[in-house]
Amino acid sequence: MNRVKCIISYDGSEFAGFQVQPNKRTVQGEIEKVLSRMHKGEFIRIHGSGRTDAGVHAKGQVFHFDTDLSLDEKQWIRALNAQLPEDISVLSAELVDSTFHARFSAQEKEYHYYVYTGTNRNPFLRKYSHHYPYGLDVEAMVKAQDYFLGTHDFTSFSSAKSEVEDRVRTISSFEIVEEHEQLIFKIRGNGFLYNMVRIIVGTVLEVGIGKRKPEDIPEIILAKERAKAGKTAPGQGLYLYKVYY
Numbered sequence: 001m002n003r004v005k006c007i008i009s010y011d012g013s014e015f016a017g018f019q020v021q022p023n024k025r026t027v028q029g030e031i032e033k034v035l036s037r038m039h040k041g042e043f044i045r046i047h048g049s050g051r052t053d054a055g056v057h058a059k060g061q062v063f064h065f066d067t068d069l070s071l072d073e074k075q076w077i078r079a080l081n082a083q084l085p086e087d088i089s090v091l092s093a094e095l096v097d098s099t100f101h102a103r104f105s106a107q108e109k110e111y112h113y114y115v116y117t118g119t120n121r122n123p124f125l126r127k128y129s130h131h132y133p134y135g136l137d138v139e140a141m142v143k144a145q146d147y148f149l150g151t152h153d154f155t156s157f158s159s160a161k162s163e164v165e166d167r168v169r170t171i172s173s174f175e176i177v178e179e180h181e182q183l184i185f186k187i188r189g190n191g192f193l194y195n196m197v198r199i200i201v202g203t204v205l206e207v208g209i210g211k212r213k214p215e216d217i218p219e220i221i222l223a224k225e226r227a228k229a230g231k232t233a234p235g236q237g238l239y240l241y242k243v244y245y
Helices: 027-038 073-083 138-146 196-208 214-223
Strands: 002-010 057-067 088-096 108-116 150-153 168-179 182-189 238-244
Touching: 002 027, 002 073, 027 057, 027 073, 027 088, 073 088, 108 196, 138 168, 138 196, 138 214, 182 196, 196 214
Parallel strands: 057 238
Antiparallel strands: 002 057, 002 088, 108 182, 108 238, 150 168, 168 182
């Protein structure tokens, strides 16, 4: 039996998320459909590094699966890409040790969130960034970002739907980059709660329009109340950029 690790990118616009769901189009569902076809009808389960929600994209999602097929790495890439829909692309495939697990072996993840700041909406970006044309104080936002660094209980930045009890996470880097009429939030950490990145972005954007001060962030973290943080930024601006092992 061989274990194969794949890195994929996908446009999440037409998916109900990564994780398989009954009667819905998902990234996992499309990949498992192809693998089952390749294995002559045998169901092959894939294990992802984590879930992404409806509309959320990935540039570096990782999954693994076990197979009795003997294909080399280039053959796996060609075979999968030949059968997968156009909004999923296999970037790499490699044979790994049986101890590797896409989710449990991960050390850190990096997410990027794109905000389009142009005055007029851009129809070509509507599925790939969050349009926020409100005049932002980027300097204040950069001050706010630093308060998220380190190890904290991020309950205030987790969806009320989250069922995880331990909400302590470590953010190792946080950078806001300006490119033309876009801001890119680059956040890397050892794990993220449900909607955590999107709530952080929504809160920092409120700092940018003067609704909050950078110095409010530590108080929001200490409060451990979702209602204290800002709105959840929409899914289309979010990308799972890379998983570190």
